[in-house]
Amino acid sequence: MPGRVEFFYDYSSPWTYLAFTRIEDLCRRCEAELVWRPILVGGIFNTVNPSVYESRERPVPAKARYYAKDLQDWADFHGLKVRFPPAVFPVNSVKSLRGALVAVEHDKISPYSRAVFAAYWEADRDISRDDVLASIVREVGLDPAEYFEKIQQPAYKEQIRANTDECIRRGGFGSPTMFVGDAMFFGNDRLVLVEHELRKRGGG
16 A cells, blocks of 8 residues: 555544545545544543634634535535534534444444444434444444444443544544644545645555
């Protein structure tokens, strides 16, 4: 592989959903390895970016209106339907993120992630609920008993914490955060720069 993209992501971010729908194709074009790194973005906000919470408590009306329009413009551009805000927002995504590690083990991380993102951002389903996760797990061909047993194990909890801490240590402050080597890129709209970086390094 001439390149490697580390994708630090949380299912609770609509911008990450937009990035997810394109990052796999990007890596295929550039013949780059895609490394899935689920993180708890709330932990990042608590540690290095509390302004996110402050903006929710004291929003700037004009900026909030534009944020909503910008999100819908991007969703429309990529042929997606994103409901914002969903009925439960923000959502506790920690179980779904631990479950991503189980999906990686079974080589089902792509369909699993697509199903989790779509359930929350398109179908407005609460992905913190076990019944919702169980239906997703069955849909993508994972074993619910194994899934729910593993996401309670300390190793899976610790891996999410470790990914989150690593993202912070390397300069990350939100989701999606992507790395090509030591070069960091943040946000759905920076995917073009991720591709540019890969091609500079000989990808594709």
